[in-house]
Amino acid sequence: SAKPIIAPSILASDFSRLGDEVRAIEGSADWVHVDVMDNHFVPNLTIGLPVVRSLREVTKIPFDVHLMITDPEQWAPGYAEAGAHNVTFHAEACENPVALAKTLRAAGAKAGLAIDRDTPVEPYLELLPYVDTVLIMTIKAGFGGQKFLPEMLDKVRDVRRRITAKDLAVRLEVDGGIAADTIAQAAEAGADAFVAGTAVYGAEDPAEAIRKLRALAVA
Ligand code: DX5
Numbered sequence: 071s072a073k074p075i076i077a078p079s080i081l082a083s084d085f086s087r088l089g090d091e092v093r094a095i096e097g098s099a100d101w102v103h104v105d106v107m108d109n110h111f112v113p114n115l116t117i118g119l120p121v122v123r124s125l126r127e128v129t130k131i132p133f134d135v136h137l138m139i140t141d142p143e144q145w146a147p148g149y150a151e152a153g154a155h156n157v158t159f160h161a162e163a164c165e166n167p168v169a170l171a172k173t174l175r176a177a178g179a180k181a182g183l184a185i186d187r188d189t190p191v192e193p194y195l196e197l198l199p200y201v202d203t204v205l206i207m208t209i210k211a212g213f214g215g216q217k218f219l220p221e222m223l224d225k226v227r228d229v230r231r232r233i234t235a236k237d238l239a240v241r242l243e244v245d246g247g248i249a250a251d252t253i254a255q256a257a258e259a260g261a262d263a264f265v266a267g268t269a270v271y272g273a274e275d276p277a278e279a280i281r282k283l284r285a286l287a288v289a
């Protein structure tokens with residue numbers, strides 16, 4: 071797989087100082103992961119388009135937007151237009167993933183397909199040529215700070231096998247419970263992009279935590 075990407079999730083940061091929290095990881099992280107929740111697709115509410123627009127003004131780091139919302143067709147293109155590098159929507163919430171990925175790419179973003187804990191990957195493997203990122207949840211989407219579910223790694227292996235077999239340029243991202251004690255297993259299974267909320271923003275020194283994760287993210 072490609073050089074690992076470390077994407078700290080600002081869900082675990084101090085929302086009263088969001089700009090500073092993003093800038094604190096600018097030199098050490100590859101992307102910043104932005105968890106958008108609508109209290110409908112998941113039972114939790116976070117931030118949305120106005121916050122992404124404001125943050126876009128104060129940092130150069132690529133935004134990895136993770137939409138845990140219903141009706142992504144309505145909202146996802148706005149994030150692409152707001153300058154997100156990657157916009158990931160949930161398979162469970164989307165009627166036509168290929169069409170939405172096409173729309174996102176036309177709006178200048180990479181398109182990501184997320185698979186939640188209770189969703190199998192098999193029905194989606196044929197969609198891989200149409201997306202740039204596949205995000206496998208290694209927890210149930212909705213909250214940070216949950217325990218990593220190693221049984222999700224079978225899905226990572228299945229997706230990696232398909233990416234390799236078809237020689238696709240698809241990023242394989244894992245999200246949930248990624249920390250120093252779990253990241254190597256995920257890399258071993260074939261992940262090459264790693265979201266980490268608590269493990270980065272809960273650390274004394276976020277930049278040091280990122281370096282440590284990066285060193286462990288080798289298959
Ligand atoms: C949860 C979010 C995750 C979350 C990860 O629904 O999608 O990105 O922020 O947090 P940690 O790393 O603490 O599990």
Ligand code: ZN
Pocket residue numbers: 079103104105136245265
């Ligand atoms: Zn996320």
